[in-house]
Amino acid sequence: MRRKNPFIYYGGKLAGLAVSVFVLSLAVFYIARLAPGDPLVSYYGDRAEKMTAEERAQAEERLGLDEPVHIQYTRWLGRALQGDFGISYKYKTDVTQIIADRLPNTLLLGGTGFAVIFAGALAVGALCAWNEGNLLDRIICKVGTVVSCIPEFWLSLVLILVFAVQLRWLPSSGAYTLGGGGGADRAVHLILPLTVTAAGHLWYYAYMIRNRLLEELRSDYVLLAKSKGLRRRDVLLRHCLRSILPGYLSLMAISVPHILGGTYIVETVFSYPGIGTLSYESARYQDYNLLMLLCILSGSVVILSNMLAQIISERIDPRMRGEMPAEVTEHG
Amino acid sequence: MSEILLDVQELTHCFRLGRNTVIRAVDHVSFQLRRGEIFGLVGESGSGKSTVARCIMSLIRPAAGKIRYLGVNICDPGQFRAHRKLLQTSRQLIFQDSAASLNPRMKVADIITEPMAIHHIRPPRGSLRQEAAFQLKCVGMDPSSLDRRPGELSGGQRQRVAIARALSMGPELLVADEPIASLDVSIQAQIINLFQHLQREHGFTFLFIAHDLAVVRHLCDRTGVMFQGRLVEIAPSKELFDNPLHPYTRALLSAIPIPDPRLERARVPQRFDPAQFCREGLLREVSPGHMVLREEADR
């Protein structure tokens, strides 16, 4: 591949991102309004059901819900481009404010989860590859398969049952104790959700690392390195691990939204105040403005991480350089 | 003179590689194939031979030019569609690499009868399997191979299977794109003789593409020489080899090794400088059936 001008390269990627986010917002806007449900319930609560037709019309006009969808969309888009994403129907405050309150919690959970998975998968995968076929490898493989089969919500339930209800060691819900709590308190609250998040994904990546490493170990350059007299440890860590690392990095980049998305369920079960519970509520109760911003946020994370993965594999992986795509048009 | 089966006129095709590189793979190539003849097309790699073959087989739509087959202009999508069945059954192609052109997951019997299955033709010899066995026997193979897969066959056997598949439809025109290039020398001879035998028996018209000049001389009635997308010389094979006119043809012929080592060592190789060969001008007939690419000024 010819090295393009980096400005053009990254500029093109950014333009792609913008277009994708635009299409995404359009799609979500229409799907959300297509779905049956009454947004007034989320604004007025039970009161909405007792409203007269006149009151309803007034309320809808006030929220701007009486106009055709495309006008609503253009108005929303115009405001959004100025940074005004509207207010949440349920919380009656600015949606950016609500999200800003909750986002750190999710980032804390997702970020530590991601770090644990990233490092843990490398360690476990390398350990298995090192001991291929041994008792240890087989035990880890079996345990890993079983753990990866357990649905996250059930694992959460069992952990709560054991550690919170029976043993009373750990808190069962929330991100911190009401009215106080410092770092230690937060950490204690984080243990169970973090365990579930990591357990759900760790084995998937560890197993992939193990298999990639084993594939590498079967290639000829390993034989050469060994014949040069390198120690086994050096061959595995210096040569094999290095050659699978770009692939692993780009895979992990793709999996960022996956792991963050996995926290949805965990947040719900542990009543952890994060983005996940918020998205779920906003989708169920037609809290349109909140929903739009959340979807755009999570969508951008997905698209960005995909791009990151692509950039890693195109620019960082030395093996991907120098490829020349030749396309042949055909008919017949 | 016998009837013209295939008429290629001013065939041109370009490949776009990247944003500003365009390669002219085939550049105003014209030639005719008469019914029942063996026509050889030679040239170095990259000279556009395979592209000509793929255009003739409608695998590539040429950028310009006309190809008439039995009076049908196959470059025209409308006419192509109208005569689709005729075109697809009576023209057959044999690829260079038989390992790639046979699906490794299919059995030999299924491979040979695939064209029949596509066109729902009732096999003339009863069942599809009997038909496959018959075709296999025609190309000199034992019917015991019917249930094998291409991976279990040798290169020569695979190419025979590919030939059997092409012949199962009783084609009028057989195009072979370097069919022997990936084979051992001894197998090459077998396959060449098989082609000769089959052509005599079935009487199909045969476009044989190769870069091995000795083989072309042995097999073909007429030969065309391609150089960087241009057809630079066409002549009856004997005439071409005895009296080459275009400088590129001469250079090419001088590269044929002479079997006698003493003569071979004594020979002064001709200088090979692609820039000096004429690529411009028109094909002109210098003697009956012998055409050479020449610039106007030469005359």
Next chain:
Amino acid sequence: MDERFVLIGARTPVPPPLPAPKWYDGKPVCSMAVLAFIMLGCLCCEVFLPKDPAYMDLLHAAVPPGSEFWFGSDTMGRDIFSMIWYGGRASLLIGFLSAAISAVLAVLFGAVSGLAPKWLDGLVMRLTEIFLSIPSLLLIVFLQAILGRASVWSLSLVIGITGWTAIAKVVRSEVRQLRNSEYVLASRCMGGGFFHILRKHLAPNFFSSIMFMVVMNVRSAIAAESTLSFMGIGLPLEVISWGGMLSLSEKALLSGAWWIILIPGVFLVVTLLCVTNIGSWLRGEGEQRGNNL
């Protein structure tokens, strides 16, 4: 052997022949048997069910396992043993149905995208990407809301629609790789149409890699159903399924009724594990080559 020739010095001992591989070697027999047992049990559960799974015996709510209720009863007084077998039907059906739906969608989209010209392929892939960037949970909520009241069929459809993209990507890349291979060209030359090439040449090649993913989709569909029903956006409460049974667990947690959480969950996990084992067997593990290290 020809008697005029006698090999000298080449008296290598012939190794004793390896025992012939048994038919079950390398196959996940145990998983298959357990899965078959569970499926059979769910299919013919009417024959042996001790109680009506839907009957709410409010006098005996949350009874621990015993002779009356073998696996205990839930907080609404239903018999868990009966519910497991009966509810397995819905869970398994959704698993297989949505895997089938997603497989069909994936093969169609993947093949079209793989055979299409570059711009169309790029467009399809971009749209897939955007589709993927809507969190699947939200997508399911939306789709479910559009389809109306949840039933086994609508839920299968929803899960199937959200689960095809990964397979489609595999199909697409395989097709792109194969489409310029000479045997596909040869087949097109002979006049083979789209479906002929797909069926004869492409499908057999990606079948094995797909098969594994489809089986894994069965697993994730069962898991998705249980998660959704647990969160209350899946099947309605009166349709019994494994996930639905677990949705009562909040009350169970408070009262410490472990059997309501553990027993259906264990069934769920065992089923998922069996499916996973079969899936990884299909991927063709177990071929071992020497390690150079």
